[in-house]
Amino acid sequence: xxxxxxxxxxxxxxxxxxxxxxxxxxxxxxxxxxxxxxxxxxxxxxxxxxxxxxxxxxxxxxxxxxxxxxxxxxxxxxxxxxxxxxxxxxxxxxxxxxxxxxxxxxxxxxxxxxxxxxxxxxxxxxxxxxxxxxxxxxxxxxxxxxxxxxxxxxxxxxxxxxxxxxxxxxxxxxxxxxxxxxxxxxxxxxxxxxxxxxxxxxxxxxxxxxxxxxxxxxxxxxxxxxxxxxxxxxxxxxxxxxxxxxxxxxxxxxxxxxxxxxxxxxxxxxxxxxxxxxxxxxxxxxxxxxxxxxxxxxxxxxxxxxxxxxxxxxxxxxxxxxxxxxxxxxxxxxxxxxxxxxxxxxxxxxxxxxxxxxxxxxxxxxxxxxxxxxxxxxxxxxxxxxxxxxxxxxxxxxxxxxxx
Numbered sequence: 001x002x003x004x005x006x007x008x009x010x011x012x013x014x015x016x017x018x019x020x021x022x023x024x025x026x027x028x029x030x031x032x033x034x035x036x037x038x039x040x041x042x043x044x045x046x047x048x049x050x051x052x053x054x055x056x057x058x059x060x061x062x063x064x065x066x067x068x069x070x071x072x073x074x075x076x077x078x079x080x081x082x083x084x085x086x087x088x089x090x091x092x093x094x095x096x097x098x099x100x101x102x103x104x105x106x107x108x109x110x111x112x113x114x115x116x117x118x119x120x121x122x123x124x125x126x127x128x129x130x131x132x133x134x135x136x137x138x139x140x141x142x143x144x145x146x147x148x149x150x151x152x153x154x155x156x157x158x159x160x161x162x163x164x165x166x167x168x169x170x171x172x173x174x175x176x177x178x179x180x181x182x183x184x185x186x187x188x189x190x191x192x193x194x195x196x197x198x199x200x201x202x203x204x205x206x207x208x209x210x211x212x213x214x215x216x217x218x219x220x221x222x223x224x225x226x227x228x229x230x231x232x233x234x235x236x237x238x239x240x241x242x243x244x245x246x247x248x249x250x251x252x253x254x255x256x257x258x259x260x261x262x263x264x265x266x267x268x269x270x271x272x273x274x275x276x277x278x279x280x281x282x283x284x285x286x287x288x289x290x291x292x293x294x295x296x297x298x299x300x301x302x303x304x305x306x307x308x309x310x311x312x313x314x315x316x317x318x319x320x321x322x323x324x325x326x327x328x329x330x331x332x333x334x335x336x337x338x339x340x341x342x343x344x345x346x347x348x349x350x351x352x353x354x355x356x357x358x359x360x361x362x363x364x365x366x367x368x369x370x371x372x373x374x375x376x377x378x379x380x381x382x383x384x385x386x387x388x389x390x391x392x393x394x395x396x397x398x399x400x401x402x403x404x
Contacts (some may be wrong), residue, residue, distance in 0.1 A: 018338030019359045024095065026354070030060045034377050035157075038354060047354040048382055050372050055220060055328060056300040057377045058250030063293050064286045068251075071285035079278035086277075086288075089286040098291050099243070099255050102226050104235045107263040110255045110284075112276055114188035114244035115217045117254030118143035119150070120272030121242065122182060122211065126151025128269055129178050134136045135169060135208070137183040137194070144182055144213060150156040160187075163198040179208035180239075185228035186216040189363050189371065191329030193228060209239040219248025220301060220328060225294040245287040248294070252283050304328055307383065311374050314387040320394060330372040331358075332390070334399060340368040343393050351389040 014020040025039040026049070035048045035059070046265065058064055066232035071091065080086035092110060099108035103147045111117040122144055126132055132153045136144065139160040156173065159165040166181070173179065181203050183194050196212065203210045214227035222230030227243065229235045256263065267273060279287075294300065308328050315322050315330070323331040334340040340357040348352040355370045363369060374383070393399075 012144065018336075018341045021359075024348075024354060024356065028059075030065065033057050033060050034375055034382070038348065038355070044250050045199070045352065047348060047352050048204040048353040048378075048385070049376075050353060050374075050386060051370070052373060052375070053247040054250045055248045055373060055375060056250065056294070056304060057375050058159070058219070058248065058290045058294070058300070061243075061290065061293065062249065063289045064250060068282040068286040071282040075281035077280060077282070079280050081277055082275060083278045084274055084280040089278070089281050089284065091281050091288065092278065095288045095291075096255070098254060098288055099257050102224060102291060102295065103241045103243075103257040104226075105261040107259040108255050108257040109267055109273065110245075110253055110261045110279060111273060112253060112279055114213075114242070114246060114254035115143040116272050116276070117242050117244075117256055118213060119147040120270040121240065121256050121266055122147030123150040123272070123399040124266055124270040125180060126153035126155075129153075129180075131174075132178045132180060133173055135166060135179065135181045139187050139190075140182060140184060141188070141213060142217075144184075144296065148182070161192065161194055162311035163202060164196055166199065167202055170202060170208065173206075175206075179203075179206060180211055181208050182211040184213040184216070185218075186214075186327045188216045188329060189358065189369075190323055190331060191325035191327040193326055196229060196232055196234050196238075200234060203239075204237075210237070211240045213241065213242045215242070215247060215254075216327070216329070219241040219290070219294050220304070223298070224296075225291070225301070235248050245283075245290075249287055253279050253287055255277070300376050304374065307374040307376060307378050310380065311383050311387070314383060315390075318387050318391045320390050328373065330374065331367045331369045332372060333367055335366050335368060337365075337368045339397055339399065340370065343390075343397055343399075344370065346393055346396070347389060351385075351392075353386055353389055375402075 027037040035046055037044050037048050038047045096108040096110055126134055126148055134148050134153060134155050136148055136155055136157050137160055138157050156169050158169050184193055217227035219225040221228050229238055240256055240258045242256050245251045311330055337359045344355055344357040347355055358371050359368045
């Protein structure tokens, strides 16, 4: 087999479908977000970033940056190895205590990414609990799917956010089997929100554990940033809450919050935790500072919701179709991979707007989209510029506008 020919042919297939992913060469300078410099063969120019998961701009917040600088000065650059061998930096202990308190749980355990916390936790539970059945929402993130698949336990997929379908599948399962319901709070591509209370009711009726991925909600919702579960007063009814430090908190890392015994179980059996170098002190300190700030400050969350409402209102006025949802994510569905990339390319090249196209397999075919994420730092002028640019390109690229 000619391996190089194989690789190039598959890449050519992606290009012909309009699904080849190009990484933007961006320079985000502190103090200028959401503006950044984009580098290309034609040179460098300024763009306004509209697709960052740094939802609240905390990656450039003075408290976060200062904490990271101080940690480097105090502890050096690296963690020195795994926590099992190199030891646990005291900042890890403080961060886990802060996260446990955020979610009203006995304990928390931090990982190097949200992907790893999902993968390692679900894989470990599915591998080690005899006969466990995991009931997985059909729209769950790839990290959850991979973790469940790796465990090789029985997995039953239920229709997205459909509690009636979940109820039927729970009722049909072996009543003696241990069960876990895995789902997300805010789904990142459509921006819809799970019926958490109803799912908790079913879990209690059938004796199932619950696993809630709050990565697109922590820091964003609830009076201290504890997510949708905190906002709805449901944190105590969830077995495991999983989150990230890389989105609203603006740094890097993932975690679970649960009972002390469950966190200790994952710490002791999860290979994805045991054999991975720990988070560096600077990242840990930055995440800790970000969480503490957002626990006390409602400003960023309130300002974000104001920006989202303003953007949606102007999109409606311009007839630009977008998925209506109760979250901060504004998906603008184009429905064609090639056109979606074309619109994205024109926005960057001609209008100074960076919004990366979202294509299959991240979303189903024919639902390709721009996933717009306003932040508290986008101005009225930024929003008006985005909507004006989209309105111009909608006609240029022969896209359908929403009915007035």
